[in-house]
Ligand SMILES: Cc1ncc(C[n+]2csc(CCOP(=O)(O)OP(=O)(O)O)c2C)c(N)n1
């Protein structure tokens with residue numbers, strides 16, 4: 266099935282075992298369309314690896330390698346160096362990794378590879394938890410989300426910490442292109458991935474991908490929810506190009522939709538509304554979301 | 570560099586690595602391995618090696634980068650020791666499971682705690698079950714030769730498994746010895762340019778490497794991997810033979826006359842045999858000579874190949890020996906010395922079984938002197954002491 270306006274070729278084929286409504290599977294289709302045929306994919310352990318490569322079958326029509334959970338960036342370093350040695354530097358090397366692999370266990374490898382400046386693109390399909398092992402919290406899990414290791418309860422709001430700001434951490438490595446994207450805005454995501462691949466050196470895209478199983482959302486609403494994440498400012502779309510911010514969406518505090526619209530649609534935030542409404546928590550999230558967008562817009566204003 | 574020279578064993582390894590022309594080296598510094606990778610860095614800086622050197626952020630990064638590079642189809646090398654090898658542990662299994670012929674040098678060092686930078690074999694022995702080929706070197710010349718041979722062996726399409734050459738930290742890595750360096754042309758003849766026989770990452774022919782193996786297939790894949798390691802015993806012998814035929818020793822006592830899985834030292838009529846690996850074999854050989862002068866019928870069995878375990882070679886060599894003393898620089902806590910256990914189990918099926926005893930020596934860099942060897946000899950000869958003895 267073609268996504269309107271995007272290349273029709275599919276490199277991630279049907280027959281994989283992803284759940285209905287899986288945002289990550291859609292993310293992979295977008296990424297591989299942007300990457301094209303002349304690409305090598307490196308994948309750490311996680312949902313996408315598990316659902317797409319049950320030996321002796323595979324859903325991949327691109328060369329693909331998986332080693333372990335934590336080391337995709339280092340494997341990619343080896344691939345880029347080998348390609349350099351072979352004089353095949355025209356091949357795109359792309360890591361497609363979950364948030365756990367990226368924000369947490371693979372963070373040292375990721376930082377090392379960015380500091381060394383290998384020519385590769387790292388795309389995190391961010392479903393905001395360790396989904397493959399049963400919805401445990403990661404450094405990318407948002408505040409107040411209930412996961413199996415941060416369950417909400419009488420004494421618990423769910424996850425107590427805010428999401429790690431990995432995008433800026435990677436920008437601070439001197440990467441020439443880092444961006445956020447959402448499967449809710451596919452053309453935007455496609456263009457960003459393409460730009461990341463075309464930019465020399467290490468580049469990064471944090472691609473928000475709905476997980477109906479982990480977020481406890483309606484499988485038919487994955488796109489809608491991924492759009493709302495952006496439009497409420499919970500997950501704003503922006504780029505940092507050569508160190509300068511560009512905010513794509515939302516463009517102002519005024520146009521923000523209330524975070525509640527986004528939170529309400531997801532079982533992982535149900536405890537904020539039932540049995541009774543947790544006004545304090547909802548307000549807290551709303552305030553921080555605004556502050557965050559304000560800070561991004563300030564960067565743009567100041568040309569930072 | 571070519572011909573006879575005197576150099577540190579570490580630099581002999583670096584010379585060998587240069588001559589096998591790896592496409593990618595990824596390594597992280599750790600004492601006592603540093604001299605190896607520093608010299609390789611110099612070779613690259615001086616334009617003597619056409620190679621991508623990845624200065625990774627950790628040993629986990631090093632072995633992972635080797636995985637990626639090897640999977641892309643280039644000859645790949647790394648080196649580490651102790652904590653570094655332990656940090657690599659997870660990926661060691663993955664490299665062998667993916668059948669990637671990565672070459673590694675291990676500068677054997679004790680494992681923490683307490684932290685200790687000196688020699689024993691606990692690091693590589695603890696990596697025994699990772700599915701890698703393992704060799705142990707006694708001399709700088711053996712380090713050089715085995716490093717060249719390890720690539721021929723690992724890359725053989727009947728093998729396709731990674732390999733480690735292990736040399737004792739400090740006692741060998743930092744030891745200056747005479748070494749014969751082969752002319753580059755000879756190395757090129759012995760080890761032609763790299764042509765991968767394993768599946769590689771290539772957009773022209775997209776393959777999926779490192780997939781998930783369900784219970785329906787996992788066991789068969791494990792079987793074929795383990796069988797390849799078992800069968801490599803014959804291919805190692807072939808390569809050892811070819812090397813020995815092509816390159817007879819140039820320096821006396823620098824290596825065995827002919828390479829084989831084991832080296833027999835004065836075992837022919839021996840009643841008592843030492844068994845050991847690595848540089849301590851040099852000390853034992855001198856002690857054997859001294860004891861023989863006094864009329865003692867004693868010899869040494871040196872293990873060069875440790876994985877695959879050279880069962881037949883060991884049984885053949887020890888046939889007729891009455892008492893065996895296994896000297897080892899590693900232990901399986903709560904059990905015995907690992908080499909001892911394996912050798913003793915080999916003899917279970919034999920009609921004639923020597924008495925076999927286990928001696929733990931030289932942990933964490935503790936010197937192993939003639940006195941120690943003599944003490945062990947006396948204990949074995951006079952049936953003194955317990956089954957498992959620590960020689961402090
Ligand atoms: C060293 C190691 N620790 C833990 C695991 C178990 N594990 C496998 S996948 C995974 C979570 C993956 O999370 P993420 O990267 O977010 O990908 P997702 O499953 O959400 O797609 C975990 C914890 C592992 N495979 N290896």
Ligand SMILES: [Mg+2]
Pocket residue numbers: 363364365390391392393394395396
């Ligand atoms: Mg995840």
